[in-house]
Amino acid sequence: MHEDDATSISPELQRNVFLASVDSLYNLIRRTSTWPLMFGLACCAIEMICTAASRFDMGRFGMEIMRPSPRQADLMIVSGTVTKKMVPQIVRIFNQMAEPRYVISMGACATGGGPFKEGYNVVSGIDKFLPVDVYVPGCPPTPEALMHGFLKLHEKISRQSITQAPWYRKSADDAIPVPILGPDLLDPRRLAEVRERTLAPQGETAEPAAPVIAEVSPVARPAGGPLTPEEIERRKQEALARRAEIQRRRQTGGEDPSAAG
Numbered sequence: 001m002h003e004d005d006a007t008s009i010s011p012e013l014q015r016n017v018f019l020a021s022v023d024s025l026y027n028l029i030r031r032t033s034t035w036p037l038m039f040g041l042a043c044c045a046i047e048m049i050c051t052a053a054s055r056f057d058m059g060r061f062g063m064e065i066m067r068p069s070p071r072q073a074d075l076m077i078v079s080g081t082v083t084k085k086m087v088p089q090i091v092r093i094f095n096q097m098a099e100p101r102y103v104i105s106m107g108a109c110a111t112g113g114g115p116f117k118e119g120y121n122v123v124s125g126i127d128k129f130l131p132v133d134v135y136v137p138g139c140p141p142t143p144e145a146l147m148h149g150f151l152k153l154h155e156k157i158s159r160q161s162i163t164q165a166p167w168y169r170k171s172a173d174d175a176i177p178v179p180i181l182g183p184d185l186l187d188p189r190r191l192a193e194v195r196e197r198t199l200a201p202q203g204e205t206a207e208p209a210a211p212v213i214a215e216v217s218p219v220a221r222p223a224g225g226p227l228t229p230e231e232i233e234r235r236k237q238e239a240l241a242r243r244a245e246i247q248r249r250r251q252t253g254g255e256d257p258s259a260a261g
């Protein structure tokens, strides 16, 4: 503004009128009232509770109101070990949260399985099911680390634009199919394939069942639509090869037998 223009505005208005873009105002309101969902899964949840207590105080971010209902929550903090038994409930709760909604993966367990990685009952990363916005490393992460994650989430919210927000589009339908817990987690989108394999006469299904968890991921899914049977088969073969390689290395004490002798 030119100096002459500034002097032509009355002093009262100069002190009380501010100009801001719609986006900055909209995002300021959203990021300073990001109410977390009140739930925890394991030891990381204790650190999350500490973060909400007086010494650290999430209230400084307007985030102290943890909601027991997903209908009123904006942020899901996945804090702790994610077991396969728990995944259907987590996905169902996430689907019940209203947009805009965000996910923080807190700790090594939620991010990649942590000390229980490749355990028979543990999911190796919640991002195979939910679109994670911020990962907080650590086992467990300190309250300071979680607060740093909050700040990163606020930065992300600040960069969003109301004109491009996906949750205002009429066609937006991003509900994630709730996985089915059986002997392992099943992706509902693959039920036809599972049925076909199950009903096939014995001997015709020489291949072992596919590791289904890695294919449920909504974030890994290409934007073009559902995976083709060829792509599913290719990923399955890659996963089986990786698993065989890991077992082979364990049996040889971490050395590559092909390099020996």
Ligand code: SF4
Pocket (backbone or CB within 6 Å): 042, 043, 044, 045, 079, 080, 081, 107, 108, 109, 110, 114, 115, 138, 139, 140, 141
């Ligand atoms: S990351 Fe460590 S502290 Fe957090 S839930 Fe897993 S084992 Fe517990």
